[in-house]
Amino acid sequence: MVQLDSGTWPAGPDQVVVDAHTASKLHLKPGSTLRVALATGARGFVVTGTIGFGGAGDIAGLSVVGFPSGTAGRLLGTAGAYAAVEAAPAAGLDSAVLQQHQMLRSPRRVAGTTGTLAVSVATVSVATVSVATVSIVAALAAAVSASDAAEVQRSLHADFVVSTSPQATLDTALARRIAAIPGVTGTAAIPCGIVKFPGDSERACGIDPATFERYADLHVTRGSRADLTAGTIAVSALSAARNGWHLGQTVAATFPAGGTENLRVVALFDDEQVASAYLIPAADYAQWFPASLQGDYLILITAAAGKSSPVHAALAVLLSDYPQAFLDDKAGFIHRTVAGIDLLMTMMTGLLALSLLIGLLSLTTSLALSVLERTRETGLLRAIGAEARQIKALIRADAIVAGLLAAAVPARRAARMNVLESLAAQ
Template identity: 30%
Template sequence: MFRTALRNVLAHKARLLMTVLAVTLGVAFVCGTLVFAESSSAAHRAAASKNFAGIALTVTPKEPPPGEATGSGGNALDAPLVRKLAALPGVAGVRPSVDGSATLNAADGSPLRGGKAWANLAGAYVPGEDGTDERYPLVAGRAPAHADELVVDRGSAAAGHLRVGDVVTLATDGPVLKKRLVGIVDTRDSRVTAGGTLALFDTATAQRLFSSPGHFTSIDLTAAHGTDPVALSTEVDAVLPADRAQATSGAAQAAQQATNVDLMTRGYQKMPKIFAGAALFIGSFLIVNTFTMLVSRRTREIALLRAIGATRRQVVRSVLWEAALVGLAASAAGFVLGLGVASALPGLLSTSQDPLPQGPLVIGARPVVAALGVGVGVTVLAAWLPSRRAAKVAPIEALRSAEQPPTPAASRARGIVGLVLLLAGAGLLVSLTGAKDASEANLQNAMSGCALLVAAMIALAPLLAGPVIRLGGRLPGRLGVGGRLARENALRDPRRTAATASVLMVSTALVAGLAVIGNSTGQALDRQAADGLSADYVIEARTSMAALDPAAPKRVADVPGVRTAAAVADSTLFTGGSVRSISGVDPATLHQVMKLDFTSGSADRIGPGRIAVSDTVAREQGLRTGSAVKARIGPGQDFKDYTVVGVYRDNPLAQDVLGARAEVQHDSFRPGTVQRLLVRTDGAVSEATAARLRTATGNSPLVQVKDREELVAEAGGTVSELLTLMYGLLAIGAVISLLGIVNTLAMSVAERTREIGVLRAIGMDRAGVRRMIRVEAVTVAAFGTLLGLAGGMFGAWAVGSLAGGAMTRYTLAPPWGTLALLALLSLVTGALAAAVPARRAAALSPLEAVGQT
């Protein structure tokens, strides 16, 4: 039977090619998304990770005692300490560092990778005895030697079109700086190579910017070979001032960093993996459909084997061997193709403003296991089910007809299973309509409900095919005999029609559901941002840990046409077990720049020890006007009592909590600073006014000047970026759907060779045959699209309630234009998929076709 299976694989090369193509595409889709998920996650981790390889200990300054200001007295990391550490036995090398952050402007004045401020590194170029810093080999120019000089890494120079000799505008925090670029370096720092930037200054300049004159931010020690780590740590601790410095092992730093990076990049890991699950489903479903049709087509061949003495077990074993051989070959091809998909996705899904971090492909065990599981496991399973069914048919009965319609009992069982799944999925989704938030439990229930709904649609599709196609049956009939025959072909075998349409149905449901949720959420965020803002412009630092130039508020207020420039200090409020964002405001000017809808209390009573909270905070912590809450602002402060003087509807500008600006500034991470300016002008918003405001901020790369329209667009930006990524990944699913329909139609044409020959013999021309096949494909595509749109919109309606519980402005807003375009593209997909099978059918010779068995 193994030899029989091998001959069957090689005997029908066209059938083999289509089958291998189906499995290859399924494997490529799954492996590509898995490799992309792991590679993207690794690139994001690299962009936020420092390499601690080879570092035995790192000496860092301790926080000064309470009440003592941070300064040179609080930082003991100076040149004499470096010399003491270098003289210790067991220390092979000492590398002092001055680390900070700097955001650069490109040659055209735009911020260079400003959206990744956490990866915009800066520091000191610390030369060794040979006059070079081994961490940063020079590739052009020279090292910085004066306060007005800097060097940048090779990648940043290329991305910003910077050349040696250019004057570069940058900001470390606050005022804008201008330095002359004197050199370009290379670096192995993964934070830079994965999409960040690097700016290096001479040691004295870096110390003034990021530490204090004569002091470093850290000192890395490498150990001599054979040195006991514990003994080295003891010797280092002995020379350190215990109240001013501490030593941490490289292993401990790496472990802590791994935890922090995992928290930072968790979202980047989850999203592609969720889609990989969808890829696994779509790819597996395509393979199952292909092999179900393939084995069904070979019913007569299987019956012949039974008639000449093969047992049922031998027949099934033969088919399984054939499936395993095909699956193994296609798995290898699909895995290679999947690597190509994973390589292409970062470039396709990156934008100029938010590029995905670049890094090498990470090929773990999961993509390999998935390739074998989908390519071999799913293929064998897909062949096993129909082969058992075909082997049970009596040889004489199977030789009479190649088609074995399902029995009434099987149809009833399928209908019952489909209805049970439908009721379970719909019931779970409907139960979420009263949800108050998008908690993890609610999200899991929503995903489970959607999965049950999709399974129900697949189970019920063969039973729905007849009624739905008959409902629109008049349209194909108007295309003449070919149209009527196309409709009857689609109705003749509902299982085949449903199998052909199911992949397209699933893809359409996913895209339609995402489009409805995304559009509704985006509009809600737009309304929320627009309704909450009275100011014409918002000037803000790019990161919450940065601050505006202290002189910027005065310069902005002096810009002609500016009526009000209200400063806002942003910080963090720690209360109970939660962390909230707090905005420090001046109640006297608040109403001029921000629209707040208070459900109780007012903003007028905000002051020291008195705060206002958003609806969400009030609901989650059980607060109301008059409530007392223990909290602290920023780090290192003691918890104290605050009184809630008002509750307002969620407002993205006000954030979670409103407090008095003086109190927030005093206790925040950056004492005395402001992070935002809300600007009200006398005239209309114009580019000229925006340009004057940018000039007032010194064109700092750390600062953004946004008008109302830009702020509203930014409110839905995260949703738009998420949808763009999902649409890009789902585009691969659309390609799978297209080729799946091609595959199914090609097999359908091969099944109906004699039928097409008879039609040609009685007078149907080639154009009529092509029309019949194309109309059949469009009919099947329309059926899948209709079910997909219905399922996707129902799921979006139910899941959207989670967003409605979190956003008071949320209402269901289907993007009718997008949905219409989706329906049109689905029909075009069906028409394109029919091109090759229709041409093949029309090329059949009538006499040869009739003579085939």
């Protein structure tokens, strides 16, 4: 008894079914093309299904090809009966089998392509993980930027801020010239320099404790700003925790001109965005730093009510003689404070996008070279009857197999790596 095992029965003049044993032996499946040698010549037929015989895959080891009755009568002259024919798979038309043989025939090419793909896939994987990491870091950076902006907004009382880059200073005479501008009610010049503390060097700034509160609020959490006198230092709570310092502790500080001094911590504060995390009295700064480092880093300016616009215009004219100086109002100074974080995130995002692009290009190039290396093979396949869609399927199969090897083999090796040996190597 004949039964249909898979696919459908043939309905057209170019369709056939074959026995399951022949289909397995010749790697045929529904959609494959079978070459049948007839008395009138060889023809190609599309396989629509496989048949069995009461549980057997063939009849006495013979290949069985079934045609529609009308087609059988026209081709064999014996409709409803049988005749001997010769069947073979159409050469070059089973892309999966061709791909298997091609990869076995040229293992060096496959190994080279797979190795390159492994590096490319690793690059893309690392870039993808990095992008996810940067997304998290970007969210944290945005939170930090917002926190810093809120801190400056809360702490800064000055109407205008004149600042410079960390590598430059402002002439000490500039603060006096600014104070002489009509409408300016006060100025606070803040010099800053590098001080060596135990373990690291930090930037310390000199302030006048008696007047600084009019221009910025330090938000002292422990101790008192009024205790900032000769031989003392105020430190941000964050820096104190990082250094392991506490209120009342004495720390050694080495200055460029004054040698090493023992400073007592008299205040811990929250706001370190306006000036610095380390503040000493302005009189001590003038004593312990040489004349060449006495330039100001910040000048905080307050203006009379209703005089902000003319004061800003006068400041802009005055600062035209100081190319290293930046003039900002309160909003501008907040933006300048957080601009460094934004720039860093932009650079990191750009570098990661570049690495991802390089990985994708290497993947594309590897596969393209793999195709170019087989130009003669592809031409031969087209010459013996392979269609364009079958060549495309061949290339896709090559890419899929090589890609799977490139991803699976390193992953398997990494998963089986001995943890103790890895730690020992470190």
